[in-house]
Amino acid sequence: MPVAKKSDPVNIPSYPHEVLAVVLSVRDGHLCVLLWRRGQSPFRYRWALPGGGVRPTERLREAITGHLAAKVDVRDVAHLEQLATHSAIDRDPRARVLATAYLGLVPSDVQPNLPDDTAWHRVDELPRTAFDHHYFIDAAVARLRAKLSYTNIGFALAPVEFTIAELRDLFSAALGYELSATNLTRVLTRRQVIGPTERTARPGQSGGRPAAVYKFVARELTVTDPFAVLRPPR
Amino acid sequence: MPVAKKSDPVNIPSYPHEVLAVVLSVRDGHLCVLLWRRGQSPFRYRWALPGGGVRPTERLREAITGHLAAKVDVRDVAHLEQLATHSAIDRDPRARVLATAYLGLVPSDVQPNLPDDTAWHRVDELPRTAFDHHYFIDAAVARLRAKLSYTNIGFALAPVEFTIAELRDLFSAALGYELSATNLTRVLTRRQVIGPTERTARPGQSGGRPAAVYKFVARELTVTDPFAVLRPPR
DNA sequence: ACAAAAGTGTTTCCCATACACCCATGC
DNA sequence: GCATGGGTGTATGGGAAACACTTTTGT
Numbered sequence: 001m002p003v004a005k006k007s008d009p010v011n012i013p014s015y016p017h018e019v020l021a022v023v024l025s026v027r028d029g030h031l032c033v034l035l036w037r038r039g040q041s042p043f044r045y046r047w048a049l050p051g052g053g054v055r056p057t058e059r060l061r062e063a064i065t066g067h068l069a070a071k072v073d074v075r076d077v078a079h080l081e082q083l084a085t086h087s088a089i090d091r092d093p094r095a096r097v098l099a100t101a102y103l104g105l106v107p108s109d110v111q112p113n114l115p116d117d118t119a120w121h122r123v124d125e126l127p128r129t130a131f132d133h134h135y136f137i138d139a140a141v142a143r144l145r146a147k148l149s150y151t152n153i154g155f156a157l158a159p160v161e162f163t164i165a166e167l168r169d170l171f172s173a174a175l176g177y178e179l180s181a182t183n184l185t186r187v188l189t190r191r192q193v194i195g196p197t198e199r200t201a202r203p204g205q206s207g208g209r210p211a212a213v214y215k216f217v218a219r220e221l222t223v224t225d226p227f228a229v230l231r232p233p234r
Numbered sequence: 235m236p237v238a239k240k241s242d243p244v245n246i247p248s249y250p251h252e253v254l255a256v257v258l259s260v261r262d263g264h265l266c267v268l269l270w271r272r273g274q275s276p277f278r279y280r281w282a283l284p285g286g287g288v289r290p291t292e293r294l295r296e297a298i299t300g301h302l303a304a305k306v307d308v309r310d311v312a313h314l315e316q317l318a319t320h321s322a323i324d325r326d327p328r329a330r331v332l333a334t335a336y337l338g339l340v341p342s343d344v345q346p347n348l349p350d351d352t353a354w355h356r357v358d359e360l361p362r363t364a365f366d367h368h369y370f371i372d373a374a375v376a377r378l379r380a381k382l383s384y385t386n387i388g389f390a391l392a393p394v395e396f397t398i399a400e401l402r403d404l405f406s407a408a409l410g411y412e413l414s415a416t417n418l419t420r421v422l423t424r425r426q427v428i429g430p431t432e433r434t435a436r437p438g439q440s441g442g443r444p445a446a447v448y449k450f451v452a453r454e455l456t457v458t459d460p461f462a463v464l465r466p467p468r
Numbered sequence: 469a470c471a472a473a474a475g476t477g478t479t480t481c482c483c484a485t486a487c488a489c490c491c492a493t494g495c
Numbered sequence: 496g497c498a499t500g501g502g503t504g505t506a507t508g509g510g511a512a513a514c515a516c517t518t519t520t521g522t
Binding site: 467 | 503511513
């Protein structure tokens with residue numbers, strides 16, 4: 001029974017604590033999650049979220065950043081936020097382990113070179129996953145989809161510069177349904193989430209008008225639509 | 235250094251883990267948080283969130299429910315959801331303790347009899363608090379205010395039955411600004427968050443038309459306005 | 469010229485706010 | 496009657512979706 005020693009001035013029980021990351025990115029037109037294939041029991045050959053333990057000198061965020069560095073270059077993760085902490089007693093059959101998961105987002109244009117046991121998986125065609133990782137993934141996808149509507153979180157999915165057609169494809173993949181490029185532009189520009197750059201993109205093989213190149217105004221998370229209703233009086 | 239023993243099949247570090255609760259309620263027209271006054275060092279005489287350790291047989295939610303039973307009758311807490319886990323190394327000066335906080339809501343009409351060291355404090359006139367509890371309180375208030383706009387979370391602040399004027403006062407206190415009773419009614423009825431009952435309230439001393447009595451349609455959390463923008467096509 | 473892709477103008481609709489007006493009670 | 500508080504009807508406005516139309520390129 002994992003209880004703090006009597007000599008410990010804080011007399012409450014201790015538990016092994018792991019950090020996990022649900023790293024999401026749009027790959028090839030689909031929202032994907034980064035998973036690695038377990039080689040050992042329990043859940044041998046099942047797919048699992050990257051993560052691991054927390055060193056005494058680091059906080060949870062630093063711990064997951066460190067674990068991700070082994071899988072994905074840390075600089076590739078454009079946004080990282082805490083999701084939830086799970087505590088089911090038997091969530092790990094070996095011992096009681098608490099787990100705190102983070103949501104990480106990687107822009108669609110970066111191509112981290114992954115270890116052999118690691119791959120992107122479409123969230124709409126998930127394999128069976130290890131432990132309770134499925135719940136974390138569901139929560140991460142739900143949080144991303146919600147925040148696409150009322151924050152500028154799209155910056156973490158997109159390249160630094162992009163055309164509206166590319167952005168529409170990213171949002172459509174992340175949300176899981178088609179969007180109109182016209183209205184997407186208007187919503188995001190009205191809210192000053194995106195803005196035009198000087199550049200324009202060259203048309204494709206079959207011609208067409210060259211697209212203006214846009215960028216996100218800010219690249220840290222900001223809430224752009226704080227009160228859907230019940231607004232304060234002006 | 236708190237590291238799992240080699241014999242432990244899960245070879246990651248362990249840490250003392252505590253659960254805390256930010257219990258919010260509207261008291262006397264103001265949004266308040268439940269705090270208790272510490273009698274011992276560290277942070278002696280500072281106000282702190284209720285909480286404590288996690289037993290090996292219980293999950294985090296069960297642990298905080300148990301700790302709250304000592305302060306507030308458990309049945310009084312109409313809603314409880316996880317907020318965040320803090321892991322700063324020196325957040326407790328005695329030892330490294332991870333803390334997971336929950337948001338709890340108590341309806342305005344229940345009057346839990348509190349221990350002598352425990353009291354409600356207005357969130358807009360907070361005393362100095364112990365540890366990092368101030369951050370948890372800020373996060374809880376922000377989460378409540380946001381969810382009042384796009385969920386039915388108001389059910390957890392209100393009595394089972396209420397007049398629109400009472401509900402308007404609750405929402406105004408929770409949000410921190412005045413609301414129109416007329417429009418509040420229309421928003422919440424349109425979304426089928428509240429509905430009328432058969433009853434009407436008796437007027438006060440000075441007369442006036444008797445108010446219709448309303449109730450919340452559901453008393454579990456549901457998201458009533460899922461997509462502010464970027465809605466799926468119909 | 470024609471096809472293709474990008475961008476603009478305009479309409480429509482929903483929904484929340486604001487505000488005037490009507491209703492029911494106590495004194 | 497009149498004051499007081501509750502409820503309804505209606506106008507106003509903003510923002511997003513829908514869709515027609517124009518612009519700019521390649522072949």
